[in-house]
Amino acid sequence: xxxxxxxxxxxxxxxxxxxxxLAVLAGALTYPLFADSYDVGNFAYFxxxxxxxxxxxLMWGYGGMLSFGQTLFFxxxxxxxxxxxxxxxxxTATIAALVLSVVLAMLAAGILGYFMIWGGINxxxxxxxxxxxxxxxxxxxxxxxxxxxHIGPARLNGFNGMKGMDPLTxxxxxxxxxxxxxxxxxxxxxxxxxxxxLVNSGIGNVIVATRENPQRAEMLGxxxxxxQLLTFVIGSGLAGLSGALYTSWGQFITPSSIGLPAAxxxxxxVAFSGRNDLTATLVGSFLLLFGFQTITVYSQQxxxxxxxxxxxxxxxxxPQGFVLGIGKLAADWWGGRRRxxxxxxxxxxxxxxxEES
Amino acid sequence: MSAxxxxxxxxxxxxxxxxxxSAAGLAIVFGMMGVINMAHGEFIxxxxxxxxxxxxxxxxxxIAQMLAALTAGLIGVLVEFLVVRRFYKRPLDSLLAxxxxxLIVTQSMLLIVGSAVRGIGTPEGSFAIGGxxxxxxxLVLFGCAVAVLGGLYIIFMKTRFGVIARAxxxxxxxxxxxxxxxxxxxxxxxxxxxxxxxxxxxxxAPTMTLIPTMGATFVVESFVTVVIGGANVLLGTAxxxxxxxxxxxxxxxxxxxxxxxxxxxxxxxxxxRVLPEGLSSVLVRRGR
Numbered sequence: 001x002x003x004x005x006x007x008x009x010x011x012x013x014x015x016x017x018x019x020x021x022l023a024v025l026a027g028a029l030t031y032p033l034f035a036d037s038y039d040v041g042n043f044a045y046f047x048x049x050x051x052x053x054x055x056x057x058l059m060w061g062y063g064g065m066l067s068f069g070q071t072l073f074f075x076x077x078x079x080x081x082x083x084x085x086x087x088x089x090x091x092t093a094t095i096a097a098l099v100l101s102v103v104l105a106m107l108a109a110g111i112l113g114y115f116m117i118w119g120g121i122n123x124x125x126x127x128x129x130x131x132x133x134x135x136x137x138x139x140x141x142x143x144x145x146x147x148x149x150h151i152g153p154a155r156l157n158g159f160n161g162m163k164g165m166d167p168l169t170x171x172x173x174x175x176x177x178x179x180x181x182x183x184x185x186x187x188x189x190x191x192x193x194x195x196x197x198l199v200n201s202g203i204g205n206v207i208v209a210t211r212e213n214p215q216r217a218e219m220l221g222x223x224x225x226x227x228q229l230l231t232f233v234i235g236s237g238l239a240g241l242s243g244a245l246y247t248s249w250g251q252f253i254t255p256s257s258i259g260l261p262a263a264x265x266x267x268x269x270v271a272f273s274g275r276n277d278l279t280a281t282l283v284g285s286f287l288l289l290f291g292f293q294t295i296t297v298y299s300q301q302x303x304x305x306x307x308x309x310x311x312x313x314x315x316x317x318x319p320q321g322f323v324l325g326i327g328k329l330a331a332d333w334w335g336g337r338r339r340x341x342x343x344x345x346x347x348x349x350x351x352x353x354x355e356e357s
Numbered sequence: 358m359s360a361x362x363x364x365x366x367x368x369x370x371x372x373x374x375x376x377x378x379s380a381a382g383l384a385i386v387f388g389m390m391g392v393i394n395m396a397h398g399e400f401i402x403x404x405x406x407x408x409x410x411x412x413x414x415x416x417x418x419x420i421a422q423m424l425a426a427l428t429a430g431l432i433g434v435l436v437e438f439l440v441v442r443r444f445y446k447r448p449l450d451s452l453l454a455x456x457x458x459x460l461i462v463t464q465s466m467l468l469i470v471g472s473a474v475r476g477i478g479t480p481e482g483s484f485a486i487g488g489x490x491x492x493x494x495x496l497v498l499f500g501c502a503v504a505v506l507g508g509l510y511i512i513f514m515k516t517r518f519g520v521i522a523r524a525x526x527x528x529x530x531x532x533x534x535x536x537x538x539x540x541x542x543x544x545x546x547x548x549x550x551x552x553x554x555x556x557x558x559x560x561x562a563p564t565m566t567l568i569p570t571m572g573a574t575f576v577v578e579s580f581v582t583v584v585i586g587g588a589n590v591l592l593g594t595a596x597x598x599x600x601x602x603x604x605x606x607x608x609x610x611x612x613x614x615x616x617x618x619x620x621x622x623x624x625x626x627x628x629x630r631v632l633p634e635g636l637s638s639v640l641v642r643r644g645r
Contacts, residue, residue: 066449066452112626115626115627115629115630116626116629118630119629119630119631119632119633120633121629121633122633123448123449124391124393124448124449124452125584125629125633127393127449127452128393128580128583128584129580129584129625129626129629131576131580132576132577132580132581132584132622132625133622133626135573135576135577136577136618136619136622139577139615139618140615140618140619143615259573260463260570260573261460261463261464264456264460267453267456268457271453299468301464301465301467301468302464302468304460304463304464305460305461305464305465305468307460308456308457308458308459308460308461308464309457309461310457311453311454311456311457311460312440312454312457312458312461313457314453315444315447315450315453315454315457316440316443316454319447319450
């Protein structure tokens with residue numbers, strides 16, 4: 001099973017890559033020991049969004065489905081967590097609220113995905129239908145300010161957002177600060193490795209084959225719709241995980257984290273990073289989130305202008321993504337050196353390249 | 358009795374006009390080039406701001422609105438030349454590029470103009486039928502929507518440009534081989550599309566608050582209309598707008614705007630399950 005951690009669908013293999021991976025992980029694990037708690041909390045905040053980015057990377061980069069609806073499922077699970085956590089009372093029940101809210105997002109994705117995928121919606125329309133659904137949810141939540149909009153004791157509160165839910169709790173122990181940070185790191189490592197295994201498994205190969213040529217995959221005997229739906233549900237579920245963690249982290253959520261411009265952010269992260277590789281998305285999204293947050297302190301509008309400019313620059317200059325491009329350059333340079341040494345790196349050429357989409 | 362009938366028609370006309378005016382520009386660009394202009398809402402916003410700016414300078418409303426549409430059209434031609442042109446072979450990337458543009462424009466406007474701009478107020482004028490009072494301007498909007506459809510019919514069916522444009526739409530390579538300047542056709546079509554977006558903003562500018570993010574109010578309606586309408590503006594967008602307007606009107610009247618919007622979205626999601634290529638695919642097939 002662990003053999004699947006490396007394979008044709010993911011960049012990075014061998015001792016060097018995994019040593020780097022362990023070094024970064026060790027750095028991340030020791031970080032709270034010397035950083036102050038404010039920075040640790042901020043870091044945990046960046047990490048929240050990584051799941052949403054990895055989910056989009058799976059759908060778009062591997063599955064060829066460009067979903068603009070990541071924040072739709074982020075919002076469903078985010079609000080879901082809030083409503084459930086308030087209704088079920090705090091304490092250990094918040095863990096159940098987290099799980100249930102992600103399941104809720106996946107159910108919603110299953111329903112929406114069924115209609116779109118079985119209807120045979122193509123690339124562009126997939127994006128705008130998901131975006132329409134996202135915006136409608138944001139508009140709907142925006143007008144729920146009145147006291148009549150409540151689910152049990154949980155008030156939705158319109159644009160001001162829902163608040164008052166407990167953060168993730170085990171018994172009497174609030175998962176906050178560095179405990180939350182370590183939880184995030186653990187979740188990211190699990191999700192990242194699990195996604196690597198998924199895309200390198202048989203299922204992952206079918207997903208990629210569908211991206212390359214849906215008809216060909218169908219002729220080979222696969223019901224591509226099922227694989228697309230699976231990809232969509234997993235990717236949207238990861239967005240939901242981000243949403244539930246976000247609500248738990250700040251103990252509030254507003255419609256503005258669903259509508260525009262929030263809906264564009266996952267697209268920018270993944271496009272800039274390189275949608276065809278999980279590792280590139282992980283690294284690139286983290287860097288962008290870090291940069292974005294640094295600029296937002298001074299001016300949110302300026303940060304968003306920069307994000308728009310990055311998106312435009314990416315598609316015009318490096319359609320495969322900047323981080324992936326730089327990573328490949330480094331790998332080529334390294335591979336070239338090794339080839340001079342022992343002349344044995346031909347497997348890289350076997351990596352499936354996406355056809356012009 | 359006639360007052361009730363007219364009232365229903367009035368509500369229908371209001372929604373229909375909104376759908377047609379907000380979707381026509383998007384549908385033309387999609388129909389011609391297969392590209393969805395994600396900055397559509399920003400061209401609408403541009404039309405609205407230019408209108409209000411000119412009216413505040415003392416220009417009469419109708420002239421200001423025409424100038425606003427023209428401005429949006431010219432900016433559209435420029436954007437086509439600088440950005441969109443590179444992406445006709447990569448339609449998905451064109452969405453990303455125009456979305457990037459949309460972010461840049463909206464947020465820059467927020468930085469430069471700020472959120473508050475003095476509005477101009479809906480033109481006065483109302484008339485009464487039976488016990489009901491109706492705003493004249495809303496009917497003017499309906500008239501404009503019908504005029505836009507009529508104008509597009511004339512441009513695309515009766516002029517030389519229309520013949521060449523339809524040829525380009527059907528088979529760009531063949532049209533080019535026969536001497537059509539497809540690049541120029543694309544630029545003009547994109548300009549017409551963004552000009553119509555500008556017109557939409559110009560027409561609705563007196564009725565709403567001007568904020569840089571106002572484009573978002575229009576995008577859902579324009580997206581869903583184009584999704585069900587499909588690639589043909591006249592045979593797709595117009596029937597789609599009639600259909601959606603009826604659903605929306607019925608729900609608006611009984612449950613309010615937001616339920617109307619949700620109902621419209623649900624209808625669209627149900628329809629794409631059976632008609633993924635939109636109404637125009639059915640109508641065009643019937644026509645042959």
